Amino acid sequence: MTIQWWQILLLTLYAGFAFYDGNNTTFGTVKPTMAGFFAGLVLGDVKTGLIVGGTLNLLVLGIGNFGGASIPDYMTGSLLGTVFAITSGQGAEFGVTLAIPIGLLMIQLDILARFSNTFFQHRAEKLVEEGKFDAAAKMNLLGLIPQSLSRMLPVFLAVVFGSAFVELVVNNLPMWLMNGLKTAGGILPSLGIAILLRYLPVSKNITYLILGFFLAAYLKVPVLGAALVGLALAVLSYQRAVDEQPAQAAAAAVNAGGDMGDE
Amino acid sequence: MSKENKVVMTKEGKKVFWRWYFLGGCGWNYEKMQGLGYYFSMLPMIKKHQNPDDQKKLAKTELQFFNTNNTMAPIIMGVDCAIQDETGADSADTIAALKTGMMGPLAGIGDTLFHVIPSTIIGSIASYMALEGSPLALILWILFGLFRAFCMKNFFNLGYKEGARIVSEIGNRLKKITQAANILGITVIGALIPSVVSAKFAYEFSWGEVSISIQQLADQIMPSLAPTLVVFFAYWMLGRKKMNSTRVTLLLVVVGILAYNLKIFA
Structure with a gap:
């Protein structure tokens, strides 16, 4: 299928908004699943979008750009992966394998955007020195331009000019590689899980990891059902911690005024 | 979290909060990180002072390096507003010290509680359901966005009302919630392994x-x-x-x- 101008417009606007939302209001538009769903909706194939987005989302489950670390941008990857999966008719797995290099390349553009904003910071410092407080505050808003352009421009260019390239790839990709990439797409979600296992205090809570695995692997409970069991246990643990509080509060009162313990 | 006496938030204070909520992350840069966004948000408070020298002194303080979890930042901004309302521009040094002192501990708690854990839980459920062909779980993100906004507003009011000592109190409370949320998160991860790989x-x-x-x-x-x-x-x-x-x-x-x-x- 060929892509219409209004579809290009919507996808480009979405990319800009999602990045803004991710840094400010946080309504999930920057999540790959949402981006894939949106692209699927715009192009009339929601299912493909959901699979592309869902697979990519699993790669970056708990990752955040804490302290300004740049992370693979699978929002953009998911938008473009879904578009190419649908326009080329090659299916969701193909979209995922295209999206991964896109998401990794986007790291560079993310760095560039954050770097450009340093210029606005300097301008603001100069303006404050001159007593122009409102003008200095506007510099913050100007920061939106490099940020959103870093997402909108690649999406626009890739959607407009990318399909010829994608066609080239499709026509020249050997079968062994195509199928190998499908297998790779299946095992990639393990990365997102592994990152979380490294980040969260797993050794202290290994019981729950085993329990979750048991529920899904042996009893075939869907993830949402396992989450409910997890929720019940979490509430139990919280209640216990609150019950223990009186004893702790008494101890804390002795050295009151102390600052928060860093761990 | 709330006590009997209500917070009387000033007009400027309210503006500060919404400026941060909607636009605080726009000017993020490698040098001062959230410093530009923080200054942008605090502008109504800065302009409240009459003396241009005071304004400049405060403006410079607010434009300094700042980096914390953006859901938790309103606590610090609330404290900042309260100090400015109480002691005016003389407090610039105090504010600078408080900001630097509070941003570290709050970043750690906030990143875990408002980013890693919800991203894990909602992300897992949404991805899993998406792979099954259903977009329904995406609504959880929107609900989380609303919940987060609600928390931020309360954090801001708490910081304004209670001042700096709120940080250790809220830290203790959030630690308990974090521990409970970790349990939920880790259970979900266990279930994810056979479900999505x-x-x-x-x-x-x-x-x-x-x-x-x-x-x-x-x-x-x-x-x-x-x-x-x-x-x-x-x-x-x-x-x-x-x-x-x-x-x-x-x-x-x-x-x-x-x-x-x-x-x-x-």
Whole structure:
């Protein structure tokens, strides 16, 4: 299928908004699943979008750009992966394998955007020195331009000019590689899980990891059902911690005024 | 969290909060990180002071390096507003010290509680349901966005009302919630391994007429053995020196291609 101008417009606007939302209001538009769903909706194939987005989302489950670390941008990857999966008719797995290099390349553009904003910071410092407080505050808003352009421009260019390239790839990709990439797409979600296992205090809570695995692997409970069991246990643990509080509060009162313990 | 006496938030204070909520992250840069956004948000408070010298002194303070979790930042901004209302521009040094002192501990708690854990739980459920073809769970993100906005507003009011001592109090409370949320998160991760990682052994032994598939053998040992091994492999690789998530991504792609072509995985 060929892509219409209004579809290009919507996808480009979405990319800009999602990045803004991710840094400010946080309504999930920057999540790959949402981006894939949106692209699927715009192009009339929601299912493909959901699979592309869902697979990519699993790669970056708990990752955040804490302290300004740049992370693979699978929002953009998911938008473009879904578009190419649908326009080329090659299916969701193909979209995922295209999206991964896109998401990794986007790291560079993310760095560039954050770097450009340093210029606005300097301008603001100069303006404050001159007593122009409102003008200095506007510099913050100007920061939106490099940020959103870093997402909108690649999406626009890739959607407009990318399909010829994608066609080239499709026509020249050997079968062994195509199928190998499908297998790779299946095992990639393990990365997102592994990152979380490294980040969260797993050794202290290994019981729950085993329990979750048991529920899904042996009893075939869907993830949402396992989450409910997890929720019940979490509430139990919280209640216990609150019950223990009186004893702790008494101890804390002795050295009151102390600052928060860093761990 | 609320006590009997209500907060009387000034007009400027309210503006500060919404400026941060909607636009605080726009000016993020490598040098001062959230400093520009923080200054932008505090502008109504700065302009409240009459003396231009006071304004400049405060403006410079607010434009300094600042970096914390953006959901938790309103606590600090609330404290900042309260101090400015009480002691005016003389407090610039106090404010600078408070900002730097509070941003670290709040960043740690906030990143875990408002980013990693919700991203894990909602992300897992949304991705899993998306792979099954349903977009329904995406609504959880929107609900979380509303919940987060509600928390931020309360954090801001708390900071304004209680001042700096709120940080240790709220820190203790949030630690308990974090521990409980970790339990939920880790249970979900356990369930994710067999649900979303797909790997099946392809190899088949055959002696004459008898053939045994490795997958059948594996199923007898443990369901989802192959996905579990793959997760262990990724976990192990991540812990190695010179490895990061980008390199492990590429490595897994190579492993996938090889495993298919060597007939290890289907």
